[in-house]
Amino acid sequence: xxxxxxxxxxxxxxxxGSLDELLFQRLPADSQLRFVGDLVNRGPASARTxxxxxxxxxxxxxxxxxxxxxxxxxxAGVRKRGRSDTLDDILEAPDCDELLTWLRHRPxxxxxxxxxxxxxxxxxxxxxxxxxxxxSEVEQALRGPNWRAFLADxxxxxxxxxxxxxxxxxxxxxxxxALTRLRFCSAxxxxxxxxxxxxxxxxxxxxxxxxxxxxxxxxxxxxxxxWSTLGLVMRPNLMxxxxxxxxxxxxxxxxxxxxxxxxxxxxxxxxxxCDPLA
Numbered sequence: 001x002x003x004x005x006x007x008x009x010x011x012x013x014x015x016x017g018s019l020d021e022l023l024f025q026r027l028p029a030d031s032q033l034r035f036v037g038d039l040v041n042r043g044p045a046s047a048r049t050x051x052x053x054x055x056x057x058x059x060x061x062x063x064x065x066x067x068x069x070x071x072x073x074x075x076a077g078v079r080k081r082g083r084s085d086t087l088d089d090i091l092e093a094p095d096c097d098e099l100l101t102w103l104r105h106r107p108x109x110x111x112x113x114x115x116x117x118x119x120x121x122x123x124x125x126x127x128x129x130x131x132x133x134x135x136s137e138v139e140q141a142l143r144g145p146n147w148r149a150f151l152a153d154x155x156x157x158x159x160x161x162x163x164x165x166x167x168x169x170x171x172x173x174x175x176x177x178a179l180t181r182l183r184f185c186s187a188x189x190x191x192x193x194x195x196x197x198x199x200x201x202x203x204x205x206x207x208x209x210x211x212x213x214x215x216x217x218x219x220x221x222x223x224x225x226x227w228s229t230l231g232l233v234m235r236p237n238l239m240x241x242x243x244x245x246x247x248x249x250x251x252x253x254x255x256x257x258x259x260x261x262x263x264x265x266x267x268x269x270x271x272x273x274c275d276p277l278a
Contacts, residue, residue, distance in 0.1 A: 005031040007253040010241035011225040014043025018251040018270045036225035037065025037119035042246045047089040065119040066180040078152035104142045109135035120226040121182035123189045124215035134175045160191040198229040236260045248272025
């Protein structure tokens with residue numbers, strides 16, 4: 001049964017100072033916490049952020065975001081660092097291997113108490129149960145002995161359409177793209193992975209993934225982050241919590257109450273570490 005101090009927390013992206021304030025000044029000490037991913041990158045303290053979340057132990061869990069998977073791939077030597085990456089404090093840390101092992105054992109989706117937690121979104125053809133099954137396939141690969149080879153093949157913008165007949169790496173590319181990168185898709189679930197605009201900049205023929213008519217997770221409250229230009233969205237069946245912490249916005253914690261009227265917010269004002277227009 002969900003307790004009154006059960007919160008979901010938006011994208012951190014290495015903003016350990018904001019997390020400090022939230023954890024030690026704003027949230028009840030016995031809170032159960034669920035992070036929507038992107039724990040690292042762009043902010044100034046990715047290593048300390050990972051350590052903070054890890055040290056919460058059984059009080060907390062986080063799904064993997066696209067920046068988290070990018071870190072794993074860079075560390076594995078199968079992906080180049082980005083121009084705006086701030087990952088050196090992890091890659092050069094004495095406990096780097098421990099942090100990365102912990103990170104790659106995080107789930108891609110969490111389903112509990114009527115909530116489905118993912119980093120980015122869910123394709124309209126997927127039920128909550130199917131989402132968990134597909135996430136599990138990728139989790140097994142990331143936790144297995146061949147995780148580096150898996151990451152070498154998983155990236156790509158061409159894997160944009162789900163088909164139940166997909167197998168192997170093509171299947172897993174679609175799953176990873178949906179769960180960690182999705183913003184817009186067409187009515188039949190074809191993803192646009194290029195646009196980072198808010199809903200006012202929706203690509204032609206597409207819509208925000210959560211507005212697709214008849215999506216099969218309409219009866220589940222999906223909790224997500226990833227989309228800072230969307231900002232905070234609170235609906236009975238959607239809690240979008242990326243409020244642009246690393247961009248000088250806010251770090252948001254939302255109470256995971258079954259009754260939407262009781263989903264209160266706790267927010268921390270954040271320093272601006274990145275220019276969203278740069």
